Amino acid sequence: MIENGKKVTIHYTGTLDDGSQFDSSAGRDPLEFEMGAGMVIPGFEKGVADMEVGDKKTINIPAAEAYGEKRDEMVMEFDRSQLPEDLEPEVGMGLQMQGPQGQPVPVQITEVAEATITIDANHPLAGQNLNFELELVSVN
Structure with missing residues (x-):
């Protein structure tokens, strides 16, 4: 061992x-x-x-x-107005959010609608x- x-x-x-x-x-x-x-x-x-x-x-x-396991509460919907103006969101695009203690949290866009985007903060694996x-x- x-x-x-x-x-x-x-x-x-x-x-x-x-x-x-x-x-x-x-x-x-x-x-x-x-x-x-x-x-x-x-x-x-x-x-x-x-x-x-x-x-x-x-x-x-x-x-x-x-x-x-994948956790449903890690999938969230946001209003597109919360994104930087110059960002054109696309499915599969990676973004970085801030966690509760200010730590970076990588997320991935899983859905893009007219007014909202859906992101997934689960680890990709x-x-x-x-x-x-x-x-x-x-x-x-």
């Missing part, structure tokens, strides 16, 4: 259940994170914990251990089971 506090370096490719790839370290430096520090989703850390340097394996992370091909490069 890799102990909390150890620095782990790992190559990965992430896919959804339909086989589409959403992220990969291929062609760039491997991902480095500290075990137990909450730097990666819980299921990813759990999948790496029993690996040894040089090991390769595939893990499946259910949505609950990844980015959680919320509600998705994630699959990762892992290769442990180093543990320090």
Whole structure:
């Protein structure tokens, strides 16, 4: 078992259940994170914990251990007058809102009507089971 506090370096490719790839370290430096520090989703850390340097394996992370289920309350409708005048909203466009403590919250426009827009503040991977091909490069 890799102990909390150890620095782990790992190559990965992430896919959804339909086989589409959403992220990969291929062609760039491997991902480095500290075990137990909450730097990666819980299921990813759990999948790496029993690996040894040089090991390769595939893990499946259910949505609950990844980015959680999609939450309806994170989908909101706003009056278009609240947008900057020079912004022409389009479905799929990413915007940044401010959270309760002033922190940036990325959102995506999911619907554009004449007077309103609908945005979704769920993580883009919320509600998705994630699959990762892992290769442990180093543990320090």
